[in-house]
Amino acid sequence: MGNKLRAAIIGPGNIGTDLLMKAMRSDWIEPVWMVGIEESEGIKRARDFGMKTSVSGVDGLLPHVQEDDIRIAFDATSAYVHAENSRKLNALGIIMIDLTPAAIGPFCIPPVNLKSHAKAVEMNVNMVTCGGQATIPMVAAVSRVQAVDYGEIIATVASKSVGPGTRMNIDEFTRTTAAGVERVGGAKEGKAIIVINPAEPPLIMRDTVHCLTESEPDQEAITHSIHQMVAEVQKYVPGYKLVNGPVFDGKRVSVFLEVEGLGDYLPKYAGNLDIMTAAALRTAEMFAEEAANGKITLPLIA
């Protein structure tokens, strides 16, 4: 118990609530606060789960940070308010896990680069996008075997799982994901496409990852690397499934995936949202584990 990092979740919407339910099961994270900007269903739910709540934003949390020993915070609000939230909480020594597209801190795809962020004690890490969490591990699985000239991902998600924030700024998804394919996936050039499908019953998130390798792909090594990476992601998203591939066609390497969520608060088809909350929690847990094992020292709370 004593090793658990105490956490706040900002944003009591669908994502924040799903994250809360996952965090309550964690061996490393203890959620304590839920922060909203008004009384809402989400705040009420969090209270029912025994959380302390703020309905005046992060400002309502600040006076309690020290006595409640809050060391880490998840931001599931929007890019617009994240910068301010991050500034206020970082100033007190709280590490921010950013689930918004703000991308102030470095991108974090847990099985690819989380360890290095934890070692460096990054004060703000960004979880890229849902499509990025689902696909960038596969690009990295290829690029760690041999150079990838071009990486392209296509994420198809159920209409019901795409919130108004994403819809109003869908370009942010394509840009941020493509940047993640390059910076974390290791492709020289990245491209991202998102397709929204309204079918009923809603379809489970599916993703296609194409890579063009610089030289002829080493089929055996890439296949092995991909299977290993799938197993890594399955540690925190059990419903992450390799449906077909890798398919090799000249220098093209293609992988077809399906991501089913755990169905904590969000429905199972919304694997795109589940993989975000699961990856964010995995990230926080890594900081906690490394700190508990004495490998890193977390900032003191001011």
Place this chain on the structure above:
Amino acid sequence: MNLKNAKVTLHDMSLRDGMHAKMHQISLDEMVSVATGLDEAGMPLIEVTHGDGLGGTSLNYGFPAHSDEEYLRAVIPVMKNAKVSALLLPGIGTVDHLRMAHDCGVTTIRVATHCTEADVSQQHITLAAEMGMDTVGFLMMAHMISAEEILQQALLMESYGANCLYCTDSAGYMLPDEVTEKIGLLRAGVKPETEIGFHGHHNLGMGIANSLAAVEAGASRIDGSVAGLGAGAGNTPLEVLVAVLDRMDAETGIDLFKIMDVAEDLVVPMMDQPIRLDRDALTLGYAGVYSSFLLFAQRAEKKYGVSARDLLVELGRRRTVGGQEDMIEDLALTMSKDRAALELA
């Protein structure tokens, strides 16, 4: 049907939708020569770019022979009267592509979403309208929802700033009565100054009939393509539509013989395969599947030995939407695995 004196703005798709049929390999010379021929025939609007619109270049949809910018910069400066449009699918293209197209001299932008997802077009439509472009909201796969639902989505696009709204039969599935109902309700439900358009595919041979129904119900812009060069069994063949509208005394401003010559002398010789209602294209129309899936399904058939028709029927059953080309290879792999398992059993 009386269309006497109806004013119809025709919009040619051969250099954009036709890119699907050409696997996005139309050369710059071909683009310029067809566009010039269309301009001389009096075509008011010509769409140019990758088949999947601005930013469509990808492994998923195909890498084009040239970039969108190269095509636009080759065609636009040589147009005497015709205006050039570009298509943009949010989720594929971004406002950066939109700005590039505007900078190249594109005056009409068509922001396309699946028919139920109009709200992803807000940032693109708003920006295009602010830049003073002729801004079109383009609701694809419109056969999948009711006329009332289409109107609701169209009203969203209108509220973002679109001055023209399209009912788009991407699968070539609609029959004339459905077109009449959907266009009629749109016409009645949006602002009087907002234009209504119809985009057809010829997968059930209904391109001309549906276009006439659309005009009768109040559409003033009709898409088609010279010689039908487009995805699936092609778009409504424009030279045919011009002849029919001419006989009905509707006004298109297009010289029939000139556009016939563009079709026969320039476009038909460019075709990699005849654009006709073959078994697979007919399946698109019958099963309600996005027309550009055709060549992908045929390629998957060759590679994995699963019939293109079976693939297309299953894609229709799964209610796939435009842009899900990646699903075709995935499904072919799954179907061939399933079949192998059956043979073993």
